Amino acid sequence: MAGLLTVVFDGVAYGMLLFLFSVGLSVTLGLMRFINLAHGAFGMVGGYVAVTLLNGFGVPFLLILPIAFILTGLFGAAAEKAMIRHVYRMPELQQVLFSIGFAFAAGAVANILFGPQQQPMILPSWLTVQVSVLGLDVTAYRLFLIGSGLLVGLLVIGLFNYTLYGAKVRAAVDLRRTAEGIGINVDRLFLVTFSLGAAFAGLGGALAVGFLGLDPTFPLKYLVIVLMVVAIGGPGSIVGSFLAALGLGVTDALFKYLVPEVGGFVIYALLVIMMVFFPKGIMERSA
């Protein structure tokens, strides 16, 4: 029983990371219908920033998180300004080609710079202690992941539901042309949203290194599950993404623990079933 609870706990932590990876993609997909298969690359950038700062320069872990957030956000903004804004008006095939190319190139650059091996992450000692929660022994790191995931989730939901910026994004997701008609600069909105999305993915990547590992295959490895979160949650829906990420994380962890023989493909079967029966996701729109 305790084992099962630990697995659920791991699944929740995994789900939080998935949410961070995918929230930006969900909004940009809903906003511009831009199919970005390279979103995982931003998570990877955040991860490498964190590893370099922590292992190379000994920067404290808590300081690394905002740095990874900002640097990845800037990287995302640069990519959007330089290339991506020219791609999102193209047909979907071109978007797929471009973003697969981006994912390949990002992985290869990471491979050239850092080598193909898993990156070690030396966690600070306060994150490695065992903590007892409801009679359950878990590492402080998992707790920290869940805590940060919840905090960011609440922040993002607040940002999109209770600010003018969020209202603009929701309006543009709903009906882009009308939103432009009342004077919302959707292109600029997209730049900001894209960069924010990249920044959140980078934060997720920095948090995830000690939990999921980090190597140059990262953008492709998490491509499917991140797209799944978005598709199942419904593009453009923050709450949907959150629920989908949590559900997928726990489902994946549970099946891998309970039935390891089939655990690997339960989530893929789930994706196919969901897409066939709920092609618009669980929350059609409520950004």
Place this chain on the structure above:
Amino acid sequence: MRVTPEAGIGVVLLVAAVAAFFLFPGYLALLSTIFILAIFALSYDLLQGHAGVVSLGHAVFFGIGAYASALLGRHGIAEPIVCLLLSTLASALVAGVLTRIVVVGNDLTRLLVTLGVGFLFFEAANQANWLTGGADGMPDFEVAPILGLFPFDFLGRTAYFYTLAVLVLVYAAMLRITRSAFGLALRGIRENTMRMHAIGAPVSRHLALAYIMAGACAGAAGALLAQTSRFVSLDMLGFERSADVVVITALGGTGSIPGVVLAAAVFGYLKDALSSFSPKYWQLGIGLVLMASVFVLRQGLAGLFNVFRTGDRE
């Protein structure tokens, strides 16, 4: 049948391929790999180039053809042509079952479903160790001489002519299909699905048929690779193989049959040359080329053929 520019270029490509046999006798194995890649790319081109259905899991059929061929060989059906036909049939059947879930939905869900199906088959083949050998692959199956006459030799001569013959057949078949009324209907669906619905065309049935044809053809390519390399492994239905054909089709110029064959040749050669030199630079190169192709090479290599064209397309 009128001699079309595509058929003319096909003859030129065939002459080039045969010339390569005499010019590069040490590279026959690479040449047959390239022919197989071209067959696989042509199968995907029918789907994406002509019908406009983007799939990220086309390697599923390639893998099924390969595994079917290996399993048949292990159970005593070792004649390559019989094996090839049966594997093609197996892939067509799987495509027929899967077509229900591919034809539904919009482009995004279709992308996700094909991606999901691809990973599903990959994981299934990985777990079914007793059948597929899992991550170790399947080296233990028999391949008899073709028609009992031509054994596969070490130099790869038999493999070369065998794969080239199949490529020529597939090339001709693709020309015939895309020139037919059915091919025109597929192009109509690609250009404007709603209008095709409106004129009463059976859109779902056309798409299903195209999907089954593409699946069957990809299965034939997989079976050929299994027979000529005498080895089947998980990467034959992996995501990277699916991505390969998406790339080749795009570089070749979506919908252009000779362009796709030429792109397969270039891609196959560069992949062989660069990945033995350094896989990471190959990946970087292909990534950059893909990103650039979206901006500068919208027509793909087929743009090169436009000088020969009568201008009846697009």
